[in-house]
Amino acid sequence: MNVFKEMGCSVGKVSAYPRFLGNRKGKVFGYGVLLIFFYFFLAYLISGVIFLARIGGLGKSLEENVPYFRLVDGSLSVERPCYFESGGSLVDIDTSGFFDLEEAYDYARDYQSVIIMDVEKMMLKSNGQIQTAYFSDFGDLDISRDSLKNWIPMIYVSAFLGGILTYIVQVALFFFAILFLALIGLLFNSIIKANLTFGQVYLLGVYSRTLPLAIKALLKLFHVNVPFFWVINFGISLIYLYLAIQHAKKGSQPQNAYVYNPGSSYGQGGGYGQGGTYGQGSGYGQGGSYGQGSGYGQGGSYGQGSGYGQGGGYGQGGSYGQGSGYIQDSYGQGSGYSQDSYGQGSSYGQDSYGQGGSSNSGNTDR
Numbered sequence: 427m428n429v430f431k432e433m434g435c436s437v438g439k440v441s442a443y444p445r446f447l448g449n450r451k452g453k454v455f456g457y458g459v460l461l462i463f464f465y466f467f468l469a470y471l472i473s474g475v476i477f478l479a480r481i482g483g484l485g486k487s488l489e490e491n492v493p494y495f496r497l498v499d500g501s502l503s504v505e506r507p508c509y510f511e512s513g514g515s516l517v518d519i520d521t522s523g524f525f526d527l528e529e530a531y532d533y534a535r536d537y538q539s540v541i542i543m544d545v546e547k548m549m550l551k552s553n554g555q556i557q558t559a560y561f562s563d564f565g566d567l568d569i570s571r572d573s574l575k576n577w578i579p580m581i582y583v584s585a586f587l588g589g590i591l592t593y594i595v596q597v598a599l600f601f602f603a604i605l606f607l608a609l610i611g612l613l614f615n616s617i618i619k620a621n622l623t624f625g626q627v628y629l630l631g632v633y634s635r636t637l638p639l640a641i642k643a644l645l646k647l648f649h650v651n652v653p654f655f656w657v658i659n660f661g662i663s664l665i666y667l668y669l670a671i672q673h674a675k676k677g678s679q680p681q682n683a684y685v686y687n688p689g690s691s692y693g694q695g696g697g698y699g700q701g702g703t704y705g706q707g708s709g710y711g712q713g714g715s716y717g718q719g720s721g722y723g724q725g726g727s728y729g730q731g732s733g734y735g736q737g738g739g740y741g742q743g744g745s746y747g748q749g750s751g752y753i754q755d756s757y758g759q760g761s762g763y764s765q766d767s768y769g770q771g772s773s774y775g776q777d778s779y780g781q782g783g784s785s786n787s788g789n790t791d792r
Contacts, residue, residue, distance in 0.1 A: 436633040500564070502543060604635065614667065614668050
């Protein structure tokens, strides 16, 4: 099964999970790497491309949204003041004067992120931390909007390398997180008594992450925020893992089969046994070496006690027995040719082939 078909089955056909247990470790690892790539592609790469297309690229966005500025010899100059306030963010850049640090600290308390600059200094607030710096501390730095344009190719390269690093970290976190999923899977394995190893449960855990990661990628792509989605994400994987272990247990159980059974030459449920090809009492049945009731069936053409039956070579009750082809009165209930000549104690009776003596238990003649 190729990897794309496996992705489809891992979402829509839980009964296929036991087949994944036959995959090599390298294939399972490759599946996880490819799964994270699809997630990363949808959640980050496509979103980034859409963002760049909307702003017309970094160069155009820089010209349209950033006023001309120059920072040289510890002094900042901006062609026009820049003020922006939205939600918990504030940007205030004005190089026509100076701002008071104590007032700026009080002002910044009402915002989550702050950028305030004047001609000689700046103040930044991020994640609750406030930092201030003087431009003269940066040394002989000469930066302008034009020089930033020259950095744009380097920004793209840095973003690409950063994306690769982020992807590698995502892959590592993916396989690490499945360890916790597999530990819960071992609990399922114990409850269901599926007798799977930790490695097998871990493997099933890799495939159980397919649907949750697809949903998470789509939510990021369309910028949809679902509260406590991490609970939903983990819960979907646990449901898939539980069902997968159940199916793995069913697939490992042997089908009911008849085996050779004590008490018969070919067994109670064997080829010719009870319920076998020739029926319950037929052929080579349950009882003696050639069947309990008859040579060819219970009550068949050679009768219940006839043929090669329970008692002797030509039967306990006679050669053609009770209810046989040769009726009861023609040759007698107890014998084929009489009870004594070939009967219970005769040379062909129960001892020669059955229980009695070598000749018979009575007279040769009536």
